[in-house]
Amino acid sequence: xxxxxxxxxxxxxxxxxxxxxxxxxxxxxxxxxxxxxxxxxxxxxxxxxxxxxxxxxxxxxxxxxxxxxxxxxxxxxxxxxxxxxxxxxxxxxxx
Amino acid sequence: xxxxxxxxxxxxxxxxxxxxxxxxxxxxxxxxxxxxxxxxxxxxxxxxxxxxxxxxxxxxxxxxxxxxxxxxxxxxxxxxxxxxxxxxxxxxxxxxxxxxxxxxxxxxxxxxxxxxxxxxxxxxxxxxxxxxxxxxxxxxxxxxxxxxxxxxxxxxxxxxxxxxxxxxxxxxxxxxxxxxxxxxxxxxxxxxxxxxxxxxxxxxxxxxxxxxxxxxxxxxxxxxxxxxxxxxxxxxxxxxxxxxxxxxxxxxxxxxxxxxxxxxxxxxxxxxxxxxxxxxxxxxxxxxxxxxxxxxxxxxxxxxxxxxxxxxxxxxxxxxxxxxxxxxxxxxxxxxxxxxxxxxxxxxxxxxxxxxxxxxxxxxxxxxxxxxxxxxxxxxxxxxxxxxxxxxxxxxxxxxxxxxxxxxxxxxxxxxxxxxxxxxxxxxxxxxxxxxxxxxxxxxxxxxxxxxxxxxxxxxxxxxxxxxxxxxxxxxxxxxxxxxxxxxxxxx
Numbered sequence: 001x002x003x004x005x006x007x008x009x010x011x012x013x014x015x016x017x018x019x020x021x022x023x024x025x026x027x028x029x030x031x032x033x034x035x036x037x038x039x040x041x042x043x044x045x046x047x048x049x050x051x052x053x054x055x056x057x058x059x060x061x062x063x064x065x066x067x068x069x070x071x072x073x074x075x076x077x078x079x080x081x082x083x084x085x086x087x088x089x090x091x092x093x094x095x
Numbered sequence: 096x097x098x099x100x101x102x103x104x105x106x107x108x109x110x111x112x113x114x115x116x117x118x119x120x121x122x123x124x125x126x127x128x129x130x131x132x133x134x135x136x137x138x139x140x141x142x143x144x145x146x147x148x149x150x151x152x153x154x155x156x157x158x159x160x161x162x163x164x165x166x167x168x169x170x171x172x173x174x175x176x177x178x179x180x181x182x183x184x185x186x187x188x189x190x191x192x193x194x195x196x197x198x199x200x201x202x203x204x205x206x207x208x209x210x211x212x213x214x215x216x217x218x219x220x221x222x223x224x225x226x227x228x229x230x231x232x233x234x235x236x237x238x239x240x241x242x243x244x245x246x247x248x249x250x251x252x253x254x255x256x257x258x259x260x261x262x263x264x265x266x267x268x269x270x271x272x273x274x275x276x277x278x279x280x281x282x283x284x285x286x287x288x289x290x291x292x293x294x295x296x297x298x299x300x301x302x303x304x305x306x307x308x309x310x311x312x313x314x315x316x317x318x319x320x321x322x323x324x325x326x327x328x329x330x331x332x333x334x335x336x337x338x339x340x341x342x343x344x345x346x347x348x349x350x351x352x353x354x355x356x357x358x359x360x361x362x363x364x365x366x367x368x369x370x371x372x373x374x375x376x377x378x379x380x381x382x383x384x385x386x387x388x389x390x391x392x393x394x395x396x397x398x399x400x401x402x403x404x405x406x407x408x409x410x411x412x413x414x415x416x417x418x419x420x421x422x423x424x425x426x427x428x429x430x431x432x433x434x435x436x437x438x439x440x441x442x443x444x445x446x447x448x449x450x451x452x453x454x455x456x457x458x459x460x461x462x463x464x465x466x467x468x469x470x471x472x473x474x475x476x477x478x479x480x481x482x483x484x485x486x487x488x489x490x491x492x493x494x495x496x497x498x499x500x501x502x503x504x505x506x507x508x509x510x511x512x513x514x515x516x517x518x519x520x521x522x523x524x525x526x527x528x529x530x531x532x533x534x535x536x537x538x539x540x541x542x543x544x545x546x547x548x549x550x551x552x553x554x555x556x557x558x559x560x561x562x563x564x565x566x567x568x569x570x571x572x573x574x575x576x577x578x579x580x581x582x583x584x585x586x587x
Contacts, residue, residue, distance in 0.1 A: 015459040018444040038403045046476030071198045077428035
């Protein structure tokens with residue numbers, strides 16, 4: 001199944017990626033080849049889903065100390081008064 | 096007399112603890128060796144010379160004071176740059192983490208340090224561990240010590256090259272679909288991917304959480320066992336880490352393979368492994384048989400689906416795991432974004448390299464509405480089938496053997512333009528990852544160009560001791576002691 005550049009653009013938006021027209025064209029070709037390869041799985045024998053041993057293990061729900069706020073915020077690109085700082089959520093289109 | 100940098104981790108620690116040498120002397124030798132080889136191979140993104148010296152001196156002081164030191168006392172180690180070490184930069188070889196400083200230490204790294212190891216640097220990798228050649232690093236190209244025009248493999252290419260070149264006897268890598276074993280194979284060293292759940296992933300940057308696993312790379316099987324023993328075991332900070340105790344992998348490691356049933360999938364034999372790789376694999380099986388192992392034929396019909404299944408599941412998980420890199424909480428933020436939506440788009444687009452974008456896109460596609468059942472759901476179901484087939488194979492065999500990689504190291508640049516060709520390198524390593532089995536790559540000789548080839552030995556869940564015992568017997572039988580040639584270097 002070949003991917004069109006429109007499909008690639010749609011996937012990129014879902015993945016929160018902005019691609020240049022060149023990237024769109026390159027990825028359409030490359031991802032198309034990979035998806036073709038993956039399509040060999042169609043019609044292959046399958047089995048019931050298996051659950052790992054750990055899936056049944058219950059962990060006590062208990063509050064524990066976590067990373068101190070200042071240590072966490074030390075890696076933040078922008079912070080103010082102990083909070084993360086981001087640009088306005090609404091863009092001009094939402095106004 | 097071997098130089099200090101040539102010693103195994105085990106022998107280094109023994110000498111340091113016995114006072115026959117000092118941790119500082121060992122570190123000096125390692126740093127000198129590293130200064131000599133690093134301009135050729137570029138295995139490290141950063142060396143921690145100063146803190147390593149302080150740490151080595153501290154170990155020497157403890158020994159002088161008669162205090163206990165761990166089983167890795169004074170052993171220089173390298174860690175892949177996707178494991179947190181408090182106060183140190185961590186980039187995953189990605190631009191998006193260019194300014195990140197680790198706020199805490201990964202459990203596996205902490206355990207290595209507690210055992211007395213001296214971390215000398217963070218080693219290069221494919222960006223976010225996505226790749227089989229180390230060429231996807233945003234920072235530098237690491238070269239194979241055997242041939243400087245060849246790739247070291249990936250994604251743990253930096254750790255593998257560092258170990259092969261004699262910079263360190265032991266390194267930590269991570270393996271999601273072969274990222275410890277394939278570079279170990281291409282660099283002629285030993286690489287162990289433990290059972291899923293054997294080693295804590297706390298502090299490891301997640302790629303595909305259903306298969307990610309930390310493990311050792313070393314020049315000997317015994318050192319890989321020493322490394323595993325140091326890092327394995329339950330961890331309250333990782334609920335996916337098993338509570339099972341580790342049988343000491345060194346206890347029976349010299350017991351040989353007499354009577355051990357070594358399974359070979361008929362699908363591999365029928366595929367007619369071509370050229371040097373096939374010849375080498377058959378010779379390896381013969382060596383094991385001569386050492387007393389009992390070869391048995393098994394059938395794993397779904398083996399040829401492993402790469403397709405892996406690239407659906409791993410990319411799906413990656414698309415979710417890497418959603419956290421959005422320019423808000425940590426990492427690089429695009430300076431040009433004026434709204435939050437643009438901030439996500441621009442930070443991610445500027446921060447991620449091409450392969451990471453490809454895999455995020457592939458995973459997003461496989462999970463997207465209308466395709467989820469056909470791709471993600473179906474891949475899970477085919478995997479369930481593979482799991483059954485492998486369980487049946489392990490009723491007839493104690494371990495399974497395959498080549499680790501379909502060929503020796505390829506040339507730098509040879510496969511960068513064709514992602515699918517790059518993915519096909521993972522044919523033999525992905526099954527153990529998908530099913531969570533322990534698997535070790537052990538050098539098995541060289542191809543016609545003199546580049547290393549490798550045998551993979553897979554075991555039942557949590558049977559690391561068996562896998563390592565078989566690998567040790569093979570290592571003795573194969574007697575691989577050839578040192579890398581640094582072919583292509585201007586000066587020897």
